[in-house]
């Protein structure tokens with residue numbers, strides 16, 4: 001599986017470090033070549049670096065580690081999205097992280113799918129804080145990653161990716177389950193940053 005990580009912020013850099021550490025074939029795509037080169041250099045030059053368009057072209061699975069508000073416009077400028085798996089991690093929240101920008105009758109994931117109709121969007125990782133991407137930050141914990149998609153093969157690949165990173169990859173149903181997962185991500189932010197739990201909070205579904 002060739003994986004592109006788009007963005008070098010908290011989530012993007014976290015994914016790149018963990019994936020490279022586990023031997024994955026990773027290419028970093030970023031608008032800032034300097035930030036991407038610095039991240040690659042930190043990792044001994046192992047991940048390749050490209051602009052966003054070239055990174056997307058080179059990969060099968062693309063982690064969109066970008067703010068929700070810029071994803072559609074970023075995808076609009078890209079060619080060759082057909083057949084690609086786009087992983088939407090986003091929590092579509094206001095700048096103060098207090099409110100969702102959309103929901104109930106749609107979701108960020110569905111809006112991204114509409115913006116890239118030839119690709120297959122998979123929702124995952126939106127309930128995992130960046131601070132929990134390093135495996136040493138979650139030792140002794142089994143954290144669930146909820147994976148929602150309409151295409152079973154694409155969902156399976158993202159579940160495989162989540163398992164490679166040491167997460168419990170839970171099948172959360174079709175892409176429209178994002179209408180439920182995104183408010184859960186919002187609640188997690190609320191626990192983490194406004195109710196005093198801190199950024200190691202994570203939701204977990206249990207059954208007997």
Ligand SMILES: NC(=O)c1ccc[n+]([C@@H]2O[C@H](COP(=O)([O-])OP(=O)(O)OC[C@H]3O[C@@H](n4cnc5c(N)ncnc54)[C@H](OP(=O)(O)O)[C@@H]3O)[C@@H](O)[C@H]2O)c1
Pocket residue numbers: 006007008009010011012030031032035064065066067068070074089090091092125126127128129130131
């Ligand atoms: N942080 C978390 O704990 C967390 C948890 C779950 C889900 N998420 C979701 O993950 C996504 C990324 O969050 P983050 O915390 O990693 O954000 P971040 O640290 O602010 O990083 C955002 C990245 O997006 C890039 N970017 C911003 N605007 C862009 C544009 N117009 N074109 C191209 N690149 C652009 C930034 O590039 P520059 O460096 O050049 O500005 C940066 O690399 C968001 O959708 C968020 O909701 C975050």
